[in-house]
Amino acid sequence: MFTNKRKRVVLTIHQKLEIIEHLEKGRSAKSVANEYNVGEQTVKDLKKKKMDLLKFASAAESSLGLKKRKKMKKATFKTLDKAMLDWFTQQRSMVIGGLTVISVICGLFPLHYPG
Structure with a gap:
């Protein structure tokens, strides 16, 4: 069988x-x-x-x-994702740690998604 x-x-x-x-x-x-x-x-x-x-x-x-990439899943927060990508490409020459990224996200999120 x-x-x-x-x-x-x-x-x-x-x-x-x-x-x-x-x-x-x-x-x-x-x-x-x-x-x-x-x-x-x-x-x-x-x-x-x-x-x-x-x-x-x-x-x-x-x-x-x-x-x-295998799936066509779109980002949940498109504008935040775009803002993070722009910031990250500007900071490429610098060494970026995890805490730096988290603090930038915490700063950008309220600007793009108030409330």
Whole structure:
């Protein structure tokens, strides 16, 4: 009663976009699914989510993140996240500790989310 189950594969955003490209070039969902070791339905679901994936990829800060990132989860506090990124890029030349980051967040949070 032993069945050969396929191991669960979690694709990166970059791989998902590659799958969509293969489908647009005319390859079958079955052949693409075999290449990436995922189910055929997974490939079909990615085809349905094509616009969401393309929007997310175009809004990404860099393409390097897409090669590592696996989910399209958005930040809860977008403006705070953007402010922290701006601050962090300005402070790159300095050594930044955890307490410094926490104090900056505590200072920025009330400015972006009063109340």
